[in-house]
Amino acid sequence: MSPETLAQVSNYAVASATVVIALAFLAHMAEWGFARKVDQPVEEEATVTVGAGAPAARQSTAAADDDAPSRPDLLSSVGVSLTGLGTVLLLVGFVVRGFAADRVPWGNMYEFGIGGAAFALVVYLVLVRVQAIQWLGGIVTGFALVVLGMAMSTYVPAGPLVPALHSYWLVIHVAAVMLAGAFFLVGAASSLLFLIRHRAEERGTVGGLLSRFPHSAVMDQIAYRTNAVAFPLWTFGALIAGSIWAHYAWGRYWGWDPKEVWAFITWVVYAGYLHARATRGWKGRRAAIIALVGFLTFLFSYYGVNLFGSGLHSYAT
Amino acid sequence: MSSREREGGPAPALGSREFGRWIWRQLTSMRTALLLLLLLAIAAVPGSVVPQRGVDARAVEAYMTRNPTLSPWLDRFGFFDVYTSPWFSAIYLLLMVSLIGCILPRTRVYLKALRARPPKAPKRLERLPASATFTVDASPAEVASAARDVLRGPRFLPARVDVVEDGDSSEVRVEKGYLRELGNLVFHVSIVLVLIGVAGGALFGYRGAAIVTQGSGFANVLTQYDEFASGALFDPDDLPPFSLQLDEVQARFWTDGPQRGAPRLFRAAGTVETEPGADPQPFEIRVNQPLGVDGTSVFLVGQGYAPVLRVTDPEGNVVFDDAVPFLPQDGTYTSNGVVQVPDAEPQQLGFQGFFLPTAVVGEDEDASVSIFPGAVNPIIGLFAFEGDLGLDDGTPQSVFILDKTNLTQILDEDGENFRISLSPGQEAELPNGATIEFADLRLFARFQVASTPLVELPLVAISVGILGLVLSLVVRPRRTWVRSRRGSAGTVVEVAALDRVPRDDLPDDLDDLLERLADALGVPASVTRSEHEENDQS
Numbered sequence: 001m002s003p004e005t006l007a008q009v010s011n012y013a014v015a016s017a018t019v020v021i022a023l024a025f026l027a028h029m030a031e032w033g034f035a036r037k038v039d040q041p042v043e044e045e046a047t048v049t050v051g052a053g054a055p056a057a058r059q060s061t062a063a064a065d066d067d068a069p070s071r072p073d074l075l076s077s078v079g080v081s082l083t084g085l086g087t088v089l090l091l092v093g094f095v096v097r098g099f100a101a102d103r104v105p106w107g108n109m110y111e112f113g114i115g116g117a118a119f120a121l122v123v124y125l126v127l128v129r130v131q132a133i134q135w136l137g138g139i140v141t142g143f144a145l146v147v148l149g150m151a152m153s154t155y156v157p158a159g160p161l162v163p164a165l166h167s168y169w170l171v172i173h174v175a176a177v178m179l180a181g182a183f184f185l186v187g188a189a190s191s192l193l194f195l196i197r198h199r200a201e202e203r204g205t206v207g208g209l210l211s212r213f214p215h216s217a218v219m220d221q222i223a224y225r226t227n228a229v230a231f232p233l234w235t236f237g238a239l240i241a242g243s244i245w246a247h248y249a250w251g252r253y254w255g256w257d258p259k260e261v262w263a264f265i266t267w268v269v270y271a272g273y274l275h276a277r278a279t280r281g282w283k284g285r286r287a288a289i290i291a292l293v294g295f296l297t298f299l300f301s302y303y304g305v306n307l308f309g310s311g312l313h314s315y316a317t
Numbered sequence: 318m319s320s321r322e323r324e325g326g327p328a329p330a331l332g333s334r335e336f337g338r339w340i341w342r343q344l345t346s347m348r349t350a351l352l353l354l355l356l357l358a359i360a361a362v363p364g365s366v367v368p369q370r371g372v373d374a375r376a377v378e379a380y381m382t383r384n385p386t387l388s389p390w391l392d393r394f395g396f397f398d399v400y401t402s403p404w405f406s407a408i409y410l411l412l413m414v415s416l417i418g419c420i421l422p423r424t425r426v427y428l429k430a431l432r433a434r435p436p437k438a439p440k441r442l443e444r445l446p447a448s449a450t451f452t453v454d455a456s457p458a459e460v461a462s463a464a465r466d467v468l469r470g471p472r473f474l475p476a477r478v479d480v481v482e483d484g485d486s487s488e489v490r491v492e493k494g495y496l497r498e499l500g501n502l503v504f505h506v507s508i509v510l511v512l513i514g515v516a517g518g519a520l521f522g523y524r525g526a527a528i529v530t531q532g533s534g535f536a537n538v539l540t541q542y543d544e545f546a547s548g549a550l551f552d553p554d555d556l557p558p559f560s561l562q563l564d565e566v567q568a569r570f571w572t573d574g575p576q577r578g579a580p581r582l583f584r585a586a587g588t589v590e591t592e593p594g595a596d597p598q599p600f601e602i603r604v605n606q607p608l609g610v611d612g613t614s615v616f617l618v619g620q621g622y623a624p625v626l627r628v629t630d631p632e633g634n635v636v637f638d639d640a641v642p643f644l645p646q647d648g649t650y651t652s653n654g655v656v657q658v659p660d661a662e663p664q665q666l667g668f669q670g671f672f673l674p675t676a677v678v679g680e681d682e683d684a685s686v687s688i689f690p691g692a693v694n695p696i697i698g699l700f701a702f703e704g705d706l707g708l709d710d711g712t713p714q715s716v717f718i719l720d721k722t723n724l725t726q727i728l729d730e731d732g733e734n735f736r737i738s739l740s741p742g743q744e745a746e747l748p749n750g751a752t753i754e755f756a757d758l759r760l761f762a763r764f765q766v767a768s769t770p771l772v773e774l775p776l777v778a779i780s781v782g783i784l785g786l787v788l789s790l791v792v793r794p795r796r797t798w799v800r801s802r803r804g805s806a807g808t809v810v811e812v813a814a815l816d817r818v819p820r821d822d823l824p825d826d827l828d829d830l831l832e833r834l835a836d837a838l839g840v841p842a843s844v845t846r847s848e849h850e851e852n853d854q855s
């Protein structure tokens with residue numbers, strides 16, 4: 001197949017992946033919609049217990065028959081399987097794009113977009129199996145849609161790389177950055193939900209919707225785990241691999257170029273997050289806020305700097 | 318639970334020594350470390366918003382001309398040199414002091430803990446986050462030896478186990494996860510080493526840029542650099558005395574396909590003499606593949622066109638015959654350049670204009686543009702000036718700027734600016750009788766010569782640091798106790814575990830431990846689980 005047809009196949013795969021992920025997103029929104037309509041369901045900590053000894057099931061007890069999965073659960077599993085299908089399609093599009101351009105498919109903003117989304121979805125799906133985090137489905141699929149939309153807007157035909165990007169350190173640098181970004185996304189999403197649910201728990205206003213999510217302590221633990229995995233990845237990917245590539249390409253491993261500055265800022269904020277989790281008075285709420293700030297700095301270092309940064313990274317040279 | 322922070326509360330009227338110790342304890346507290354880290358992140362932001370001299374000096378000048386009122390203030394507060402400014406340096410130096418002040422005591426504590434034995438079991442085990450009790454027939458000694466086998470841990474990472482037995486009771490104390498603290502200390506030490514490596518590299522290193530045209534040479538001496546920056550402790554005569562002869566420069570671009578015009582290959586080749594008189598060896602430099610010459614590296618960071626121009630002055634003698642680098646301004650290599658001809662008589666001559674590698678005539682006749690970076694239809698367009706170039710009034714002249722203070726533009730018959738437009742081989746005659754010929758077209762390479770001594774230190778330090786970091790995030794320190802006492806109905810066994818770093822799977826680990834204990838004691842698993850009650854985790 002000629003590169004042009006390969007590129008066409010890749011574009012179709014990415015487009016259909018986007019549609020499927022949009023359906024998955026709708027499924028999760030419907031899941032939340034139905035969960036919200038249920039009035040005050042039983043909660044583990046809820047003071048009112050329904051009958052002595054009745055298992056404090058997380059699902060709402062209002063469902064007629066107890067063995068058939070409740071509608072929100074059904075929608076949640078539909079969402080997850082659709083996400084799975086969408087991810088496979090996106091991976092196909094991503095890999096075929098690589099063949100079309102006859103190189104690793106991360107050399108421009110379009111490819112960073114679809115690659116970043118693919119990494120994020122794969123990591124999410126792995127963690128769904130390992131840590132059952134399908135309650136994050138809504139946020140992750142929503143975020144992936146935004147990323148894919150932006151990628152489409154910066155579409156560039158598949159072509160070879162400019163010489164400066166011919167380096168296996170680039171391959172390692174970008175792969176590690178995308179992988180770290182995927183974990184940062186899960187970490188930030190669970191920190192955000194932790195804050196919402198933590199506040200509701202303190203006020204005792206955990207409604208039908210919030211009962212779809214695990215206890216805030218569980219979300220905080222998952223946020224810590226994923227950010228703790230991402231931090232060494234980011235240290236290696238953004239700081240080490242990036243600097244080694246810069247050393248070979250521009251003769252200096254660190255030059256405070258805007259992209260390097262924001263990689264550094266992201267690193268420092270997440271170091272602060274890991275510190276906050278071990279500092280009295282900063283655990284929990286404040287640490288979660290730092291994780292969100294960290295994620296914003298990561299997004300800015302991934303996107304913002306390229307769009308209006310003037311540095312060496314803006315692929316103008 | 319009194320912690321360091323609370324004792325360090327608002328200090329009453331203390332003597333200067335206590336006050337000093339209080340300040341030191343505050344500085345090296347986790348809270349201060351956290352605040353300094355967040356402050357460092359915020360302080361780094363301006364450096365990406367405002368152009369930095371270290372990154373792109375020309376962009377700073379352009380910024381200054383664009384906002385003349387704001388710039389002096391920005392400059393005074395170091396916003397054009399954020400990362401070497403006093404306030405930024407103060408933050409990271411304070412952070413380093415706090416880091417060292419925090420590591421030293423923790424290292425001492427760690428070294429002491431290395432030799433310490435696992436602590437005695439607390440009196441009331443059932444108050445621990447995860448505990449269980451059960452009764453078996455086996456004697457306390459048998460329970461102790463079973464517990465030891467189960468809790469010993471893998472051979473490569475053995476836990477520390479103590480068994481205390483007296484008559485009808487026994488206590489097994491187990492502690493594992495020492496590598497966590499070690500990993501954490503290694504990571505923090507590595508940060509200090511990285512900083513030392515980076516600072517050392519900056520102080521003793523240098524970075525210079527030089528344009529070398531095809532066919533000419535470059536000697537590694539200060540005067541041959543167009544731009545040169547070096548650390549405070551750099552000594553110019555440490556420059557390694559190599560010189561290179563540039564025979565060939567290649568700049569190839571994609572001629573078809575979606576990326577038409579995008580760069581495809583940049584390569585510079587020739588011979589290098591590591592020191593005067595050494596026999597020249599061939600070298601080849603490509604983007605991402607620098608040339609290493611004893612500690613210094615030569616990088617190819619740019620390239621462009623250098624038309625060879627031959628100028629005769631009005632009196633007919635050749636006063637200039639050399640390749641003149643024209644600096645590319647965009648992807649299609651539209652380039653600007655200047656020719657300074659100081660030896661021309663009676664007046665010095667200057668030319669300024671552009672070079673187009675593939676010129677195409679635009680709609681209005683004179684504004685032709687370059688549509689492709691390869692030299693398919695090269696055209697050079699110049700304006701001519703005569704007078705005094707101002708070269709010998711002492712101020713250093715950039716070879717790319719024509720100082721027009723006392724130069725007058727040469728006009729044609731009807732008073733318009735005289736315009737020269739030449740393709741290779743053509744010659745033009747100026748109204749004052751001088752001639753300029755576009756004799757040949759060569760390429761130039763823009764080299765960055767850089768040496769950052771100690772470059773291995775930050776690299777090795779951060780790599781070892783990452784290993785420590787991973788250890789400190791993966792290894793979970795845990796203490797486990799198994800206490801058994803001979804009672805009337807058999808041996809009562811109490812099992813409890815304590816994680817110094819909160820983990821939510823402690824209850825599951827305890828169940829798993831109880832099952833393995835049951836196997837080791839040869840009793841059904843239900844026995845050890847029967848009276849097991851789990852304290853609420855949260």
Ligand code: HEM
Binds near residue numbers: 274
């Ligand atoms: C550039 C400065 C610093 C950076 C990048 C940094 C980074 C980190 C990171 C990533 C962790 C998490 C790894 C782990 O949990 O073991 C950590 C933990 C820790 N840091 Fe730092 N740190 C810095 C400075 C400091 C300072 C100044 C102190 C002294 C107060 C300090 C004390 C600690 C302690 C005690 C822990 C262990 C927390 C726990 O038990 O989980 N760090 N640091």
